Amino acid sequence: xxxxxxxxxxxxxxxxxxxxxxxxxxxxxxxxxxxxxxxxxxxxxxxxxxxxxxxxxxxxxxxxxxxxxxxxxxxxxxxxxxxxxxxxxxxxxxxxxxxxxxxxxxxxxxxxxxxxxxxxxxxxxxxxxxxxxxxxxxxxxxxxxxxxxxxxxxxxxxxxxxxxxxxxxxxx
Amino acid sequence: xxxxxxxxxxxxxxxxxxxxxxxxxxxxxxxxxxxxxxxxxxxxxxxxxxxxxxxxxxxxxxxxxxxxxxxxxxxxxxxxxxxxxxxxxxxxxxxxxxxxxxxxxxxxxxxxxxxxxxxxxxxxxxxxxxxxxxxxxxxxxxxxxxxxxxxxxxxxxxxxxxxxxxxxxxxxxxxxxxxxxxxxxxxxxxxxxxxxxxxxxxxxxxxxxxxxxxxxxxxxxxxxxxxxxxxxxxxxxxxxxxxxxxxxxxxxxxxxxxxxxxxxxxxxxxxxxxxxxxxxxxxxxxxxxxxxxxxxxxxxxxxxxxxxxxxxxxxxxxxxxxxxxxxxxxxxxxxxxxxxxxxxxxxxxxxxxxxxxxxx
Numbered sequence: 001x002x003x004x005x006x007x008x009x010x011x012x013x014x015x016x017x018x019x020x021x022x023x024x025x026x027x028x029x030x031x032x033x034x035x036x037x038x039x040x041x042x043x044x045x046x047x048x049x050x051x052x053x054x055x056x057x058x059x060x061x062x063x064x065x066x067x068x069x070x071x072x073x074x075x076x077x078x079x080x081x082x083x084x085x086x087x088x089x090x091x092x093x094x095x096x097x098x099x100x101x102x103x104x105x106x107x108x109x110x111x112x113x114x115x116x117x118x119x120x121x122x123x124x125x126x127x128x129x130x131x132x133x134x135x136x137x138x139x140x141x142x143x144x145x146x147x148x149x150x151x152x153x154x155x156x157x158x159x160x161x162x163x164x165x166x167x168x169x170x171x172x
Numbered sequence: 173x174x175x176x177x178x179x180x181x182x183x184x185x186x187x188x189x190x191x192x193x194x195x196x197x198x199x200x201x202x203x204x205x206x207x208x209x210x211x212x213x214x215x216x217x218x219x220x221x222x223x224x225x226x227x228x229x230x231x232x233x234x235x236x237x238x239x240x241x242x243x244x245x246x247x248x249x250x251x252x253x254x255x256x257x258x259x260x261x262x263x264x265x266x267x268x269x270x271x272x273x274x275x276x277x278x279x280x281x282x283x284x285x286x287x288x289x290x291x292x293x294x295x296x297x298x299x300x301x302x303x304x305x306x307x308x309x310x311x312x313x314x315x316x317x318x319x320x321x322x323x324x325x326x327x328x329x330x331x332x333x334x335x336x337x338x339x340x341x342x343x344x345x346x347x348x349x350x351x352x353x354x355x356x357x358x359x360x361x362x363x364x365x366x367x368x369x370x371x372x373x374x375x376x377x378x379x380x381x382x383x384x385x386x387x388x389x390x391x392x393x394x395x396x397x398x399x400x401x402x403x404x405x406x407x408x409x410x411x412x413x414x415x416x417x418x419x420x421x422x423x424x425x426x427x428x429x430x431x432x433x434x435x436x437x438x439x440x441x442x443x444x445x446x447x448x449x450x451x452x453x454x455x456x457x458x459x460x461x462x463x464x465x466x467x468x469x470x471x472x473x474x475x476x477x478x479x480x481x482x483x484x485x486x487x488x489x490x491x492x493x494x495x496x497x498x499x500x501x502x503x504x505x506x507x508x509x510x511x512x513x514x515x516x517x518x519x520x521x522x523x524x525x526x527x528x529x530x531x532x
Contacts, residue, residue, distance in 0.1 A: 012447040036472040037436040038389045045394065120398035164352055
C-alpha cells in the first residue's frame with residue numbers, strides 16, 4: 001500500500017501529501033470531513049467533488065491536456081492519488097513571472113460554466129495579487145487564441161457573469 | 173536624550189447622531205469618539221468609542237405577510253420624532269453637542285430610506301450641523317469591528333437584504349463572494365411566511381427556534397457557484413415540498429434542513445476567503461448573524477483553522493442607529509461630509525464603492 005506521507009499543503013477543503021505507491025512518487029489529496037456541516041451533506045459534497053476531480057483529470061488526459069495522471073481513488077478515505085510532478089506551483093510561478101501567463105483547463109461543455117470558472121479565476125488573481133489585471137488580460141488572450149470556436153461565446157458570457165445579480169453598481 | 177520638541181496634539185472628541193431606516197427597523201443612535209492624542213494624520217483611526225444611545229422601533233406585518241415599502245416608510249415617519257427624543261434623553265446630550273448627523277444613504281428600500289434622509293436633511297439645516305451619508309453595509313462592518321475588537325477579519329454580512337463575504341484591502345471593503353439572487357435572510361423570511369410563522373420578534377428568529385427541534389436532514393439543492401451563492405432555487409424547492417407533501421416532512425425538519433444547508437454554503441465560501449487572504453478571524457454581521465447555529469458552525473470552522481469567530485448580539489447585528497453613527501463619525505474625522513445637494517439616497521450602493529479613508 002502507501003508508504004509514509006509528507007504534508008505538502010493544507011487548503012480549505014483538503015490536505016495534500018507526498019507519498020509513494022509501489023515505489024512511484026505520488027500526491028495524495030485527502031478531502032477531510034467538515035465537522036460544521038451535517039454528515040449526510042458532508043458525505044455528498046466530499047464524494048461528489050472527489051469523483052468529479054478524478055473524472056475531470058482523466059478527461060483532460062484523454063484529450064491531450066497535460067495534467068497529472070490519476071493513480072488511485074480511495075473512496076473510503078476520500079483520497080485521490082495522482083502523479084507527483086516536480087517543479088514550481090502556479091502561485092510561485094506567478095510571483096516569479098509578471099510578464100507572461102498560462103491558462104487553466106475547462107471541462108464542462110457549457111459556456112456558462114466556463115465563464116463562471118474564468119470569473120472565479122479572475123477574482124482569485126486580483127484578490128491574491130493586487131494590480132494583476134494585466135496578467136489576467138493575458139490569460140484571456142491565451143484563452144481566445146486556444147479556443148477559437150467557443151472562446152467568443154464564453155468571453156461574452158463572462159461579461160454577463162461580471163454584471164450578474166448584485167454586482168451592478170448604484171447607477172444601474 | 174533631549175525631549176522631542178513636537179507638541180502633543182490636543183484631545184479631540186466627535187459626537188455623532190446616526191439615523192437608520194433602510195428596511196423595517198428604525199434606529200437612532202448617538203456615539204462619542206474620543207481621540208486622546210488628537211486625530212492622527214496618517215494612521216488608522218481607532219478612537220475610544222462611547223455608546224451614548226442606541227434605540228430602535230421595528231415594524232412587523234401580520235404573520236404570513238412581508239413588509240411593503242410604503243407601510244415601512246409610514247411607520248418610520250410616525251415614530252421618528254419620539255425615537256429621537258428618547259435617544260437624546262438616554263444620551264444626556266442635546267443637539268448642540270452634535271458634530272455631525274449621519275444617515276443611511278443606501279442600500280435599502282427606497283421609500284423608507286427617503287423618509288429618514290428627509291428627517292436628517294431637515295435636522296441638519298435646522299441645527300446647522302453637517303450631514304454624513306453612510307453606506308449601510310460599511311456601518312455593519314465598522315460597528316462589528318468596534319464591538320468585537322476583531323483586527324483584520326473576513327466579514328460575513330448576512331441579513332434580509334444582503335449576503336456578502338468581504339475582506340479589507342487598500343482602503344476598500346472588497347467583496348469576495350455574494351448572493352447571485354436573493355439574500356439569505358429574505359429566503360428565511362419568505363419560508364417563514366409559507367409556514368405562517370409570526371413576524372414577531374422576527375421571522376428568522378422563529379425559524380431558528382423551529383430548527384432547534386428538527387432532526388431529520390432533508391436533502392436540498394446546494395448552490396455554491398465559485399465564490400458566490402444562490403438561494404432562490406433552494407427556496408422554490410423547499411416551498412414546493414412544504415406545500416405538496418406536507419405529511420412527509422414536519423415544519424421543524426424543514427427549518428432545520430434549510431438552515432443546515434444554507435449555513436454550510438456560507439461557511440464554505442467564508443472559509444475559502446479566509447484561506448485565500450490568510451486570515452484566521454471571521455466577523456459575522458447583519459441580522460442573520462444573530463443566529464446561534466450559524467455562529468456555532470462558523471466557530472467550528474474557524475477553530476479547525478486555529479482561528480476565531482466574532483459576532484455581536486441583537487443590539488448591534490440587527491439594523492440599528494449607532495452603527496451609522498459609528499461609520500459616519502470615522503468618515504467625518506477624515507473630513508468627509510455630504511452637502512445638502514448630494515444628500516440623496518440610493519437603493520443600490522455597493523460595499524466596495526466606499527473609500528475607507530479612516531483605515532490605512
